[in-house]
Amino acid sequence: NAGVMQNPRHLVRRRGQEARLRCSPMKGHSHVYWYRQLPEEGLKFMVYLQKENIIDESGMPKERFSAEFPKEGPSILRIQQVVRGDSAAYFCASSRRENADNEQFFGPGTRLTVL
């Protein structure tokens, strides 16, 4: 049973370019969460999605960041016009249902470096 998959594992972008991060949840999981980990900090919640719906994006920066989880295919976190401050590790997690009884399983993360 494959775990949460994220790709790419490492992504390098120049300032002003776009970054697309992909997350495939575990089989049978319809809830996806994106977290960002800045250097020397813990993971910070960004957005929570179910298939075709954004449920909670309270942790997402208001500009340049967007997320989707289409009916088919992986969840995508998109960062437009990246800046150096976007350099971080971005983790995706999935769960079967939305509550603490359903453990969130984490992917290996995508490390974004903005030059």
Next chain:
Amino acid sequence: AQSVSQHNHHVILSEAASLELGCNYSYGGTVNLFWYVQYPGQHLQLLLKYFSGDPLVKGIKGFEAEFIKSKFSFNLRKPSVQWSDTAEYFCAFYTGRRALTFGSGTRLQVQP
């Protein structure tokens, strides 16, 4: 605002030493508490969790944690660490508002 404090950012121990990592949370309501571990180059894995009942929770690999409600604490312990325990440890809690709130992590280095 809800938050998690992990007091030790970097801990260095020799093998067979005992471990205790501190975790305090700030939230007025009911919480579910977790410890996650991230081994070098790997993704986060659940170490143990507390929902209710016995406040002393046992997890994988000999780890345990004690929930002390009056102190808002959920400290992680292991009687005797091994070199393979070298990793980063994150305390987190869930309040029913959809996402986990994480502490900043404690980097544990175990010297052989």
